[in-house]
Amino acid sequence: MSRETDNELVGRLEEMMPDFVRSLRLLEPRVPGMEITLNQFFVLSILSRKDSAVVGELARQIGTTSGNITAMIDRLIRMGLVTRENSQQDRRVVHIRLSQKGQEITERINRNTKAGMRRILRHIPDEQKIFFFDTLKQIIAALTEERTRPREQKSVKSVIRQDILQRTTQKKGLGIFRGVLQPRQRRNKNKQR
Template identity: 35%
Template sequence: MARDRAGAARAQWEAEIPGLELLPMEVLGRLAEATHLARSTFLLPVFTEFGLKPGEFDVLMTLRRSGAPYALTPTELYNTTMITSGGMTARLDRLEKAGLIVRNPHETDRRAVQIALTPKGKELIDRMLPVHLAAQRKAVTGLDEAEQRALADLLKKLIAGLPPK
């Protein structure tokens, strides 16, 4: 089992300054550690295997799940991915150079562009998706299905209670 860094930090703080309200720190610390461990152990190897960086994968997956014609504006991509707007242009440049996306003129706004998945990009994501889902399943095997659903519901509630970015 992974080391419980949040629990260790809590014990240290309790010894140093008894009486602090540490539960929120413990919850967020464990959430951050779980995300880090799942990502580094299970997900990053999949991205590497397919020659993508995590943000590039997120862009391609967002385009793929948007449905045909698999095209979104940069703003739509930014709003539906977990990527900062500052990093979006560089990612799009790399994906375009690899032939996985194209920038097309927007159908109704001459000033805008649409980012579209190429057939090569769609084929890559369609091959990658089952491998990615299998890695995610491995990452949560410590929880049974009911626990996974409960955690997903609790995280949804936590996110809903946070201010929008």
């Protein structure tokens, strides 16, 4: 595909994204009298498929930090949906398990979500469903690759700053803006001396 076509598709995607995200909210986990976030539901869902999990494992699977997961688990414990138990073999290890209430809530949310998805899929012809799921798998793979690819050392801000500096020095033949555009680098060099 040409760069113009890619830019056009990116523009269309930008236009569609707010509606898409708003529409996805219709599938968010809902339980009367209980506020469960999507990430909290992901934790419950992971725990429903196994006996228990440790904090680090949950953080990796959801794609967040151990600190965020710990805070989320604290809220789920207060809601009575999960329990925290120390390992018999290693006291440093803490296992997170679904409580009976958590199991019941997770099953109810799963039933409601699946019913909602079936209602949505009824509106789409079968051949388009297959194409959609194949495309969705490719998008997930591409996003996963982007997320796991090592980040470059330079931030976007520093790349822009460097570009402006190069253009300025080429035009003027002088580095008159060097001190303004690169104050951190100069400070860091002074520290090294």
